[in-house]
Amino acid sequence: MDARFVGIAELVEAPSVAVVVDVMRAFTVAGWAFAQGAEKIVLAESLDEALALKARHPGWVALKDGPPAPGFDAVNSPGRLRSVDLGGRTVVQKTTAGTVGALAVKEASLVLCAAFVVAEATARVLRARGCDGVTFVVTGEEGRADEDLACAQYIAERAVGADVDASEFLRRAGESRAAAELTERVRKGVHHDDVALCLELDRFPFAMVAALEDSLMVLRPYAVPSPADGTSN
Template sequence: MDTRFLGIPDLVETPAVAVVVDVMRAFTVAAWAFAQGAEKIVLAESLDEALALKARHPDWVAIKDGPPAPGFDTVNSPGLLRSIDLGGRTVVHKTTAGTVGALAVKEASLVLCAGFVVAEATARLLRTRRSDSVTFVVTGEDGRADEDLACAQYIARRAADDGTDAAEFLRRAASSRAAAELAEGVRQGVHPDDVALCLELDRFPFAMVATAEASLMVLRPHPLSSQPDEDPVR
């Protein structure tokens, strides 16, 4: 499998298969949303679009980066989200990097969104798919965020060799600037457990597949228990 690791600004062509990585915190939050019962997650292009979707669908749950804001139900924090019952709900999600990266590759035949919490499920789906080429979108810091790059490299290696150990990749993520900013309270809308929750390897037994549904980009869980020949491609 040929792999590339690109930042969002480096995406000059549509990849065939894309794995969009945002460890701290968009796709850790997305995984927690599914664990809390969410049916699907709509990836919003902008805060205005997220608010417009929420206005049209008052029962949807709107999530954003940063501090709480009018019109949004909660913020992009796994520590805060884990106490919210999302059974059967639709989530509208807008973040600074993760959702932007997913929307940047929305024309790809397969778009996976990932963090350490769904790493093995993501790698297994890539192994099942047997893709010749996979582009890993490192969303943070224009492709320089070490927590995202470490996670992307780990998933790529697990897809090729399921004996790869995670320890060094997790260490890099724990030492990243994002981890320090979350731990030190530099970022807003943070729970004290956020860093630890973002580094929980394989907490959830599903990958997350984003597909176009009407005019929206929608993320759904893809369980490990799915049949090996079940193809999530649109």
Template sequence: MDARFLGITELTETPSVAVVIDVMRAYTVAAWAFAQGAEKIVLAESLDEALALKARHPDWVALKDGPPAPGFDAVNSPAVLRSADLTGRTVVQKTTAGTVGALAVKDASLVLCASFVVAEATARLLRTGGCDSVTFVVTGEDGRADEDLACAQYIARRVTEPGTDAAEFLRRAGGSRAAAELAEGVRQGAHPDDVALCLELDRFPFAMAAAREDSLMVLRPRAVPAPTGGARV
């Protein structure tokens, strides 16, 4: 598989297959939302759009980066979301990097959104789908965020080498600037457990695929068949 690793601003053409990576925290949060029962996640282009969608659909759950704000129901924290009952709900998500990255490749034939918690399911989907060329969108720090790059490189490696050990990739993510800022409380709207939750490998057995639905970019979980022999996802 030919893998490219690009920042959002480096995307000069629409890739055929894109995997958008945001470890800390957009696509760890999204996975937790699905685990808590959410039906779908609408990726908003702006805070104003998120609030407008919430106004039109009061039963939707709106979340954003940073501290709590009027009109939003939650912050972009996996630790906060893990106690929420989202059964059958629609979540509207707007973040600094993750949602921006997905919207930047919205015309790709396949858009997956990923983090470590869905790494193996994502790799397996790419592997079974026979994807010859994949662009990994490294969303943080203009493509230089080591937690996102490490996760992207790990998933890419797992596609062709399923036995790849995650230890070094997780170590890099744990030593990243984003992890330090979350741990030190530099980033608002964070929970002390966020870093640990973002570094949980293969917590969930599904991948996450985004596609246009009417005028919106919508993320949904995608089941990935387990390999024969009962191996753990």
């Protein structure tokens, strides 16, 4: 498999297959939203669009980066979201990096959104599809976020069936600038368990696939193929 690792700004055209990685915290949060029962997640272009969608659909749950704000129901924190019952609900998510990255590749034939919590499931989808070339979009810090790059590199290794030790990749993520900013509460809307939750490997058994639905980019959980595919776990 030919794996490319690029920042959002380096995307000059839509790749065929894209894995958009945001470990801290957008796609860790997305994983938790599905675990808490959410049916789908609409990835919003802007805060204004998120609020407009919420206004048209009062039953939807809108969340954003940073501190709580009028019109939004939740913040982009796995620690805060894990206690929220989202059974059957639609979530509208707008973040600084993750949602931007997913929207940047919305024309790709396959878009997977990923973090460590769904790493193996994501790799299994890539293996099952037999993807020859995959573009990993490192969303944080203009493509330099080590937590996102580490996760992307780990998934790329697992996607070709390599029996790789995850500990070094998780260490890099835990020592990243984003982890430090969350720990030190430089970022707002933080729960004290957020970093630990973002470093949980394979917490969830599903992958997350984003696709255009009626002009909106919609993320849904995706049941992974059986592990009986001839590769190690």
